[in-house]
Amino acid sequence: MKKALEIQGISKQYRIAGKEHFWALDNIDLDLGQGEVLGLIGANGAGKSTLLKILSRITAPTKGQIKVHGKMASLLEVGTGFHPELSGRENIYLNGSILGMSRASIKARFDEIVDFAGVSRFLDMPVKRYSSGMFVRLAFSVAAHLDSDILLIDEVLAVGDADFQKKCLARMEDISKAQARSIVFVSHNMGAINSLCDRVAWINQGKLQATGAPNEIIEQYLGGLEQLNADSNPAERSDREGDGRARFQQIEVKAKDGSKLIKSGESLELSLAWESSAQAKEIRLELHLFNSRGNYLSSFQHQLKGDQQKAQLSIPELPLMSGRFFFNAHIYLDGIRADFLGRACYFEVLSDEWQQNEVAVQRQNPGVEIKNSWQS
Amino acid sequence: MTQYRSLGISLARRDFKVRYAQTKLGTLWALIQPLLSLAVLFLVFQRALQADTQSIPFLSYTLSGLIFWGFFNYNLSQGAASLIQARTMLQKIYFPRILLVLSKSLVASVDLIFVLILFVFVAFADAHFTLLSLGSFAAALLMSFFASQGLALWFAALSLRFRDLQQIIPFFAQMLFFLSPIAYSPELWHTALNEKFQILLYLNPMMGILEIWRAGIFELGFSANINGISVSIAFSLALFLSGWIYFQKVERKMADLL
Numbered sequence: 001m002k003k004a005l006e007i008q009g010i011s012k013q014y015r016i017a018g019k020e021h022f023w024a025l026d027n028i029d030l031d032l033g034q035g036e037v038l039g040l041i042g043a044n045g046a047g048k049s050t051l052l053k054i055l056s057r058i059t060a061p062t063k064g065q066i067k068v069h070g071k072m073a074s075l076l077e078v079g080t081g082f083h084p085e086l087s088g089r090e091n092i093y094l095n096g097s098i099l100g101m102s103r104a105s106i107k108a109r110f111d112e113i114v115d116f117a118g119v120s121r122f123l124d125m126p127v128k129r130y131s132s133g134m135f136v137r138l139a140f141s142v143a144a145h146l147d148s149d150i151l152l153i154d155e156v157l158a159v160g161d162a163d164f165q166k167k168c169l170a171r172m173e174d175i176s177k178a179q180a181r182s183i184v185f186v187s188h189n190m191g192a193i194n195s196l197c198d199r200v201a202w203i204n205q206g207k208l209q210a211t212g213a214p215n216e217i218i219e220q221y222l223g224g225l226e227q228l229n230a231d232s233n234p235a236e237r238s239d240r241e242g243d244g245r246a247r248f249q250q251i252e253v254k255a256k257d258g259s260k261l262i263k264s265g266e267s268l269e270l271s272l273a274w275e276s277s278a279q280a281k282e283i284r285l286e287l288h289l290f291n292s293r294g295n296y297l298s299s300f301q302h303q304l305k306g307d308q309q310k311a312q313l314s315i316p317e318l319p320l321m322s323g324r325f326f327f328n329a330h331i332y333l334d335g336i337r338a339d340f341l342g343r344a345c346y347f348e349v350l351s352d353e354w355q356q357n358e359v360a361v362q363r364q365n366p367g368v369e370i371k372n373s374w375q376s
Numbered sequence: 377m378t379q380y381r382s383l384g385i386s387l388a389r390r391d392f393k394v395r396y397a398q399t400k401l402g403t404l405w406a407l408i409q410p411l412l413s414l415a416v417l418f419l420v421f422q423r424a425l426q427a428d429t430q431s432i433p434f435l436s437y438t439l440s441g442l443i444f445w446g447f448f449n450y451n452l453s454q455g456a457a458s459l460i461q462a463r464t465m466l467q468k469i470y471f472p473r474i475l476l477v478l479s480k481s482l483v484a485s486v487d488l489i490f491v492l493i494l495f496v497f498v499a500f501a502d503a504h505f506t507l508l509s510l511g512s513f514a515a516a517l518l519m520s521f522f523a524s525q526g527l528a529l530w531f532a533a534l535s536l537r538f539r540d541l542q543q544i545i546p547f548f549a550q551m552l553f554f555l556s557p558i559a560y561s562p563e564l565w566h567t568a569l570n571e572k573f574q575i576l577l578y579l580n581p582m583m584g585i586l587e588i589w590r591a592g593i594f595e596l597g598f599s600a601n602i603n604g605i606s607v608s609i610a611f612s613l614a615l616f617l618s619g620w621i622y623f624q625k626v627e628r629k630m631a632d633l634l
Contacts, residue, residue, distance in 0.1 A: 057470040060628035080468040085397040097386040102379045
């Protein structure tokens with residue numbers, strides 16, 4: 001594959017207060033093929049945005065070099081360079097030219113941009129009177145019609161309503177597949193990364209941790225979860241409640257195919273195992289589901305015979321938004337609580353569904369997806 | 377290149393449209409402002425101080441000066457502040473930063489045209505609209521551009537590192553105004569200072585700019601100030617060239633300094 005972008009040994013050092021230095025990026029080597037969509041993932045402050053800033057020439061690397069084959073445009077924040085006092089029409093020209101288009105090529109695409117944004121009725125109104133949705137649509141639309149070979153995109157999909165997000169994704173897909181243009185895409189939304197990217201690079205504390213197929217890298221990245229779960233290994237935890245006649249030995253969440261990537265609307269399998277030191281007629285299991293904020297979502301109960309030592313819970317169509325969740329687990333022997341583990345098992349849900357709201361609040365405080373339809 | 381020209385024009389259009397957005401009088405302000413300054417200068421320099429204006433009627437003389445002072449001052453103050461004003465853009469998008477500063481000249485030129493039209497009406501009887509005056513106009517405009525942009529480039533680039541400069545710039549512009557023979561004759565300096573200091577005064581580019589312009593439009597001649605004028609010209613070019621080079625040198629560090 002022909003290369004669109006070659007990143008060779010890029011390092012970036014920042015000075016923090018006085019003589020202290022900090023390497024935001026440390027010796028990054030990365031290539032981008034033509035027509036390829038590369039996803040960048042990593043925790044906040046890992047260096048993803050710094051890398052995008054260096055690629056887009058906003059800031060210079062301390063070491064290393066970048067070879068760019070073709071014209072590059074960056075979309076680091078939609079709407080930067082928009083002026084509230086100017087009309088939609090004027091802002092299209094202003095923003096287009098800031099992003100590197102000539103007036104002639106903006107003119108040639110003007111109708112396309114307006115159509116895509118769906119703001120034709122408000123073209124001559126100052127954008128300060130636009131709703132935030134209209135504003136974002138117009139801003140993305142200008143950027144989506146840039147005539148560049150390489151497009152750098154930072155978290156733009158976190159905005160706009162569901163329909164428009166779908167349109168944006170379709171547009172990005174079109175840009176990379178039909179027009180053979182390359183995209184570097186930064187996002188915290190693993191669902192978007194998984195469905196959109198050909199390859200994923202994981203940046204961890206300024207270093208390139210791993211690159212490869214999206215589902216592999218995402219699984220590794222979310223492996224941080226395994227750490228979290230390992231720390232709360234049910235067999236060894238001491239912060240438990242109950243009279244101790246039974247102890248959870250294993251609590252594990254998987255998708256049906258055994259992978260750790262659990263998708264919204266698909267199956268979730270939770271397996272439980274315990275040991276009991278006393279005879280009982282009857283065992284009752286109780287699982288409580290919470291989101292990462294600790295908000296209660298639902299409960300699951302199961303009664304079984306006293307000699308059983310394991311059980312499995314299946315949820316065929318998991319109705320959860322994308323985000324992180326955990327279970328609390330209780331076990332009762334003959335009606336008296338024998339063991340309890342708080343935050344017994346964490347898991348992460350990915351979503352391919354773009355209908356769902358991706359507003360920041362919901363992402364950090366994910367809830368339940370309820371099937372619905374509208375009449376009007 | 378066409379793309380950068382488009383950007384320069386777009387930035388200037390934005391500034392121009394935004395400036396009088398939602399004002400009742402709109403673009404008329406481009407005329408009202410110089411008229412008001414003219415009125416105040418008339419009271420102070422003509423009525424109160426009876427300043428010499430080289431035998432040219434005060435209003436024509438002063439307005440001729442305001443044409444270039446307005447251009448110079450807009451470039452200097454707006455250009456110097458342009459980077460800090462555009463700080464979110466600088467952190468998010470790459471484009472040649474120098475266009476933020478240079479594009480201010482387009483807006484300043486529009487203002488200049490308004491004042492120039494006003495001048496033609498006011499000074500119709502006193503001015504000589506000849507080929508010579510056209511030449512001196514062009515020369516003065518070019519010099520104003522180089523000098524004010526040179527200063528703006530220096531200030532804009534330096535003020536990212538030294539924010540104190542933002543406080544100094546309005547003050548600096550005000551001092552330049554009083555040091556420039558806008559509402560008085562430069563000959564006042566000739567009698568007030570000895571020759572050594574006179575040459576230093578010409579480091580203020582407005583000295584040379586106004587003398588060249590008035591020599592043409594009022595047919596005043598150069599009153600044996602070729603030395604001084606040369607200093608003004610040389611210094612204007614030096615300011616622009618050094619400003620440009622320094623700006624380019626620090627351009628890639630700008631986002632980190634914000």
